[in-house]
Amino acid sequence: MLLKPGRFDRGSVFYPWSTSPPACFTRGTPYDDDADILILEHGDIRDFLFTAYTGPGSKTRKLDFTCCEARICAVARSIVLLTMIIDDDGSNQETIWRLHSDMLIDHSTLCFLHKHMKKLLPQIATLGVWDSGKYGRTLRFSDARTWAKVKDFFEFYAVTPKKAAAFQYQQKHLKDLWDRYRRVHDAAPSSQHELMAQAKNAAKPAMKPGWAHHCLAFGRYRETGTCYDCPKIAARANRVNPLLATLDRAELCYASEPFSGSHLAPAFTKVVFPRDRLPNPPEAIDGYARHAYGQFELYCYSFRDVAATGRWKIRYVVADPIALCHVLQHHRVHGETETANWYGTSQSFEPLLLDSLDYTAENRATKAPTIFDIIACGDMGDIAGILNVLTACSPLLKLRLTSTIFTRTYFWNTQSLKIGSQGPLCADIATVALLLGLTPMEYWYTGTSTSSHDSIQLAFMDMSHGHPPHNITWKSTMLPEWRAKKGEGLYSLYSKAHLSFDARELASFMWRLYTSMFASDNYEALKRTAYDWVQCRLMPSYTRGGFAALLKLVLANVEVDYDEFVDTFGDMMAESREDPWLGPYLEALPMYLTSAGLFGWEDFLLTEGYEDFLSESCLRGWENLPTQLCVTFYIPPKHMMDFTKPPWDDDIGRPVVQVNFQTPDLWFAMYDVHWSWGEISSQGRERTNKHRLFFKEDKKGCAGQSPMVVTVMVPTWILLRTKDLSGEVELALRHDYNVAKRFGERLSMQGCLPLYTTMLSSKNVFITQAPPNLVGNASLSAIPGQEFQDSPLTQESRVHDANILIHAHFNKTQSRVSRMTLRVTCNTEELKQHLLEPADALKAACIEPFTVQVLIGLFLFSITPPMPLKPFAGVTRVKRKAGYIEYTGPVMSRKSLDRSVANVWAIAMYPSSPTTGNLHHIELDRMPTIDIDDACRRGWIFDYIGCVLNNKDKEAVTAPVPYDYNFPVPYSPFKLRIAQMILGYGCPIKSRKTVFMIAERENESSEDVKPHFIILLSSIKLDQIVQGVVLDCAVIPLSDGLRALLAPFMQTLVSSKGAYQVFHGTRKEIALWRRALMSFADRARTWPHKATCRYQSCTPRYHGKDGPICACGTGIFPSDYPVEAEFEKFIHDPKFNDFAVRVAIPVCFPNPLFEKTWKCYHLSNQAQVTETAQMMTQTFDIMIRGDLCLACREKPGGRPLLRCSGCHVAQYCSKECQSKDWKKVHKRICKEFAEDPPFQRAVTRTRRRSSPTNTSVPDHVRVAKWGE
Incomplete structure (x- = not known):
């Protein structure tokens, strides 16, 4: 079963490097909690390295990762690099970096790889040897299939020059990959925009200075194949890196490059790293790449430390993420995966079996988890459909307050998330999430530390590439209860929320959801729709099988009158049979609903005359005829030659494949199609339940001589309508914008493009009970309820x-x-x-x-x-x-x-400490500190905090009277206070503000001022987890008795001559500070809560005399905790710091999913967006295409280009072109280039080398001869 449409991938792509900075997988769990983590989209080892550096947690924390990857080459590459890091003591750091990042390597680096592979090959001889060996302690395989394929890659990596023929083949294959990578990048129309977007994403929050240097570094990398800015090293790099091999028709993605997977904001601001271990990049690595190398080195040290303790386990499995989730669900219910009947990938007929000993009940020591604290989905929601992802993931989420599903999307925006809109979830997002047992945190809570700054900077981007990414957090819908009996104190209970619905109302909503999920079936509406709507909305993401899985989960989560629901939903299905666009696809829905065990055969699939049809059909010999049958047919290669070209040779993209069935009185289509290239064999009598099919894959794919094998599940009723199977079966490309644009005259009446047609009775068509290599239908398991974990x-x-x-x-x-x-x-x-x-x-x-x-x-x-x-x-x-x-x-x-x-920060007690759902946990001592005194490199900070207010706050700020009491909501002044702290701390040293007091004053004329909190700002740090800024502070909650004890400090504060600032707020704002500081303290916690902690018996709304923060973390500061000299004696004085708690205060912003920032309002003008796009496009051309005139984009024909006398980097073929471009674009950026000498020198060095328009492999990269 496919829950997402099968797409015609003629040549897949491999991302050797992530296109976004690394993520911290533990950001959703407290410091001292063990965690089981499921990663559904893994592409770069830097995610694990970054997690080891920023979020290792306490010394006893255990982490268990289950890592799903669609491409085996990514798994093999990751394991080789991680084992190198485990074995290294730091002396081979540069070599490991080159094997990770460089496309071209020198002879010594290749020899290091061969030496390491010689050590790895005996370790991977068998799965049991690996598990019991040195590396199996940390790195493990979830199934034998993944192990076997990784072993093949290890043997490929180990090929040495002594094996002359094999080595020449290897280097030729790699050389062709590198050549196509460069050629495709130049030919792809979107490569320029994508590179700019990736550059800004890597440099966040210092985006403005970051993107230009990123593009320049990529231009150098594209030309030399290395990250080094050294011609001698580039000349010695005459071997292609084997770790970038694919061994199939997959290509290196033109958008993937080694710089985007790093946090590169430190390259554009002066920072101080933690002193325990400082990066030491080699001198040959310069500029932008130097910072990427320094981070990689720091992260490797941290990973080596946690791997040595044995507290981490990383389990790899090569599979489709949706299929893996459903197999894990099946394992939870049945304890095995042999009967799950899911294919491993969407273009393979190999069953997905979790047959490692870690998934057996006997193996307790290394038992693999099947439910998880964290599920990291990446942008799988955009790829596979967010409803498919949430349906597959939510049953695997542990029932804990901290359990989280993280998703990232590029297509969600303010319009698609309005209440009641048919947006990303095809219906009201809050209602659909409720039915799935989830809570969308960013939807219900306004507080966020994610800046809208990137939305402003990327406003010029083409809409076809989506919006800046948004991170969406989903929590399990818990039902926390606080119960108290007078005189007996307070206690808490946690349970899954028991929800009930009216059957008719729920059936009506689910039918609306169904019609919205399949709106793209309406071909007539498609032809009338604008291009951007087609791309973002009408591209199909779901199948009827996916809806059946969704409905089964919904009915398992809620209480409803089942019989009434079935009757109502069935009536709606019957009424839609005559619908011109739902009707042809409708037969698949009852088939899957019956297969999932929701409805019975007699409800929908049987009509009058069924017995007559069955008695006269050629399927009458079938015993216990099922509700669905599998139709498999193969297509000779000659019929598919026109559609098996590489992706860059045409513009039809990845169209959806569908199978059409045609009888004299019926046309019916299915687009949950599974296909691959290979040979098929059969066993048993044809057209009976004993007939089985077996498939052997051709590794060459469509480039080989094997036929294309297509399989699809169809309702039995369709096959019974003809006595002798005289109907036709047809493979076609489903209608979409690209297919219609190129093959409009060849489209059928139904809007599809026929590729191959044959009769159902043909010899190349097989009808079986189960798909090839499987023994039954795919399992859809509704997980029974869990007990609360903690x-x-x-x-x-x-x-x-x-x-x-x-x-x-x-x-x-x-x-x-x-x-x-x-x-x-x-x-x-x-x-x-x-x-x-x-x-x-x-x-x-x-x-x-x-x-x-x-x-x-x-x-x-x-x-x-x-x-x-x-x-x-x-x-x-x-x-x-x-x-x-x-x-x-x-x-x-x-x-x-x-x-x-209450709807700013989601605070709950877990189980005896406050935890927040929309703020991540952070270890402050591991974050780099910004040197705020470096005035030349801190300017981006003020642009960054300039986005803290939204449009609603504009009138309050611009009013002639003080705005402290003019804001419409309490969150607005709260955001502004934190921004003002940064502004005060960024002042010159003599007037710098380091201490801030939050005091209550109900209105401007009131003289009654009551201080509530004292905040000592120690430093401003880069929060690399969310690519933002965080304030490292000590907070003193003031009570009536505490003011007398702190009299000496208060006196010093008053006499500090302006070193402190008082913020006045209303009662609501103070209440918000109370709630926020509870989570700000616990998110930075590196200490355990005590048995006497008062959080054991209080609620998040507690407003007691001792303040909102418990005393468990008071006085716990590093010995070198930096504060201003005049306050240093207090922060280390036991009498004082017994009341101070370390907190991590984030810079807070408007919710980017629902609110426009004030700055974003000014950039909404189309003219300004166009101007920004022109400026960035010209800068890109200066760096990457320096051989062309910037105005006419032509070469001067043998004459040298004329340089701008102002910046000395812009070049033109004539004075006319220079004058034209000056008025249009260049005058707005000439001064910026002129004041950036490093940028000028880098551009000059790049132009001295060979022309970047040369798409061939450099001469020094050749196929090595034997003995070299």
């Missing part, structure tokens, strides 16, 4: 004295959930007796958007609903005889959430 209560105390059920109500159009009813049902006699008390003792109210309190006599229940409710706007109903009390309230709108303090 409850602070003992088993005896977890007796539920009440049950809580939440019923969700849809609006009138059934497009979204608009109301919720929370019902508390009494289970104990004591609680039932309290339910009989007078009305004053029975109350229920929503006091905050995510807090509903229910009072039953002496018992108080504080419940967190899965959606925010409008405070004090609901209705309470008490049913004493039935034994329950319920509260019904409306769901808050997105706009009204901005006015709530």
Whole structure:
């Protein structure tokens, strides 16, 4: 089964380097928590290295990674590099860097690789030898298939010049890869925009100075094949790096290069790295690449340290990510994967079997996890469909408050996420997430440390390349309950939210979701739609099998009248059979619903006359005829020759493949097609349930002589409509913009492009019960519920004295959930007796958007609903005889959430400490410190913090009166205070502000000022996890008694002559600071909570006399913790620091998914966007295409180009071209280039070399002769 459409990939691509900076996989888990992590999109070892550097956690933390990769060459390359790092002591660091980053290497580097492979080959002789060997302690294989393929690559890497023929073949293959990589980059129309976008992404938050140097470094790399700016080293690099091999028709992606996978902001600002280990790049590596090398060196040391402890395990599996998730679900339910019946990849017929001993019950020591704390999806949602990804991942998420699914998207924007819009989730995002058991954190909470600065800088980008990436965090929909009995204190319970729905309302919503998922089936609407809408919305991402998997999960998550739901949904399906665009594809839906066990055969697939059809059909000998059958056919290579060219030879992209079935009275199509190249064999009697197919893959793919084998599941009813299988089966390309543009005159009436047609009765068509190499249908397992993983209560105390059920109500159009009813049902006699008390003792109210309190006599229940409710706007109903009390309230709108303090930071107790859902955890001592005194290289910081306000805040800031009390929402002044701290700290030393006081004053004229917090700003650090800035501070929460104890410090503060600043705020703003500082302290925590911690018995809303932060971390500062000299004696004085806690305060921004920043408002003008695009395009041409005139893009025909007298880098063929370009573009950037001598020298060095338009491999890169 395919849950996403099969695409015609004539030649796939390999990303040897990530196109985005490395991610920290542990950013969602507390410092001292073990974690099981599933990585669905892995491409670069720097993700693991960066995690080891920035988020290793405590010395006892254990991390278990399950890493899914679609390409075997990426896994083999990663394992070789990681084993090199494990073995190294630092002396071979430069060699490892070259093997990781350079396309061309010298003889000594190649010899180092061969020596290492000689050591690895005996270790990988068998899977058991590897697991028990030196490297199996950290690096493991999840299945024998991955191990066998990696072994083949290891043998390829180990080929030495002594094996002359094999070595020549290897180098020729690699040389061709490098040659095509350069040629495709020059030919691809989008390569310039993509390189600029990657450059800015790598340099964030210092994007403005970063992108130009990045493009220049890539131009040098593209020309020499190395990261070195040294002609001698480049001349010695006469071997092509074997670690970039693919061994199939895959090409190196033209957008992949070694610089984008690094955090390169330190290259454009002066920073101080932690002193325990400083980078030491070799002198030959200069400029931009020097910083990338320095980071790689630091990360390698950290990974080597954690690997030596044995606390990390990295498990590799080569598989389609969606298939792996469903196989893991099957393993959780059945304990094995042999009957899961999923293919490993979308273009392979090899079954996905997790047959490593780590997945057996007997192997407890190295047992592999099947549920996870963190699931990192990357941009799989854009590739495979976000609904497919969430459906596959959410059942694998542990039931914990910190368990998280991380996704990244390039296509979500403010319009697609409006409430009720049919956006990325094909329906209202909050409602769909609720049905999947997830909470979209960025949707319901306004607080974020992600800047909109990149949206402004990248506003000129072509919309076909999407928007700057947005990170979306999904949490499991928990139901935290705080319960208290008068006189007995407070205790907590955690459970999965029990949701119920009206069957008819849910069926109507799911049908709307279904029609939206398959809107691209409407060919007539496609022809009337604009190009950008076609690219971003109507490209199909889902199949009917994917919808069946989604529906099965929804029905497992919620309580609903199942029979009524089936009847209502079935009626809607029956009504749509005559629909001109849903009808031809509709038969697949009941097939998959029946296969998933949701509906019965008799509900949809049988009509009148079925027995007559069956008795006369050639399938009548079938025993227990199933609801679906597999149709497999092969196509001779000669019929596919016109469509097997490499991707760059035509412009049809990756069209969807579909199989059409035609009978005299029916046309029916399926586009969940599986195909590959190879030979097929059969066993058993044809057209019976004993007939099986076996497939042997041709490694040459479409370049070989094997036929193309296509298989698809079809409803049995379709095959029974003809007595002798006289219908036709046709392979076609599905309609999309590119196919219609190129083959418009050849499209059929249904809008598809036929490729091959044959009869169902032909000898090359096989009808079986299961697809080739499988024994049954693909498994769709709805995971049963879990117990909460980390409850602070003992088993005896977890007796539920009440049950809580939440019923969700849809609006009138059934497009979204608009109301919720929370019902508390009494289970104990004591609680039932309290339910009989007078009305004053029975109350229920929503006091905050995510807090509903229910009072039953002496018992108080504080419940967190899965959606925010409008405070004090609901209705309470008490049913004493039935034994329950319920509260019904409306769901808050997105706009009204901005006015709530509770919807800025998602804070919950986990299980006895505050944790936040929309802030990451950070280890401050591992982040580089910005040298704020370097005035020449800190200018980008002020551009960065200039985006903290949104359009709504413009009037408050520009008003003639002080704006402290003019902001419409409390989050706005909160953001501004943090930005003002950076501005004050960035002042010259004599007027620098290092201490800030947050005081309460209700209005401007009030004289009553009450200080609440003192913040000592120690330093400003680069937060490389989110590519932003974080403030390293010490915070003192002030109470009435504490002010007397801190009198000496207060006196020093007052007499410090302007070294401190007071911020006045309203009561709401102070309440926001209270909530925020709880999470700011815990996200930077490197100490454990004590048994006496008061978080054991308080809620996130606690406003006690001791302040919002517990005392477990007070006074814990490094011995060299930097503060201003006049305050240093206090920070290390026990009497003082017993009240100070170290916190990590992020720079806070408007939510980029929903709000435009104030600066973004000014760049919304199309003329300014066009101007920005022209300036950046010209700069790109100066660096990469220096042999052309900047105005006419032509060569001067033998004459030298004329240089601009101002910047000395712009070149023109004539004075007319120079005058024309000066007025149009160049006058706005000439001065910037003139004031950047390093940039001028780098451009000059680049132009002295051979022309970058030469697409052949340099002469010194040749096929080596034997003995060299």
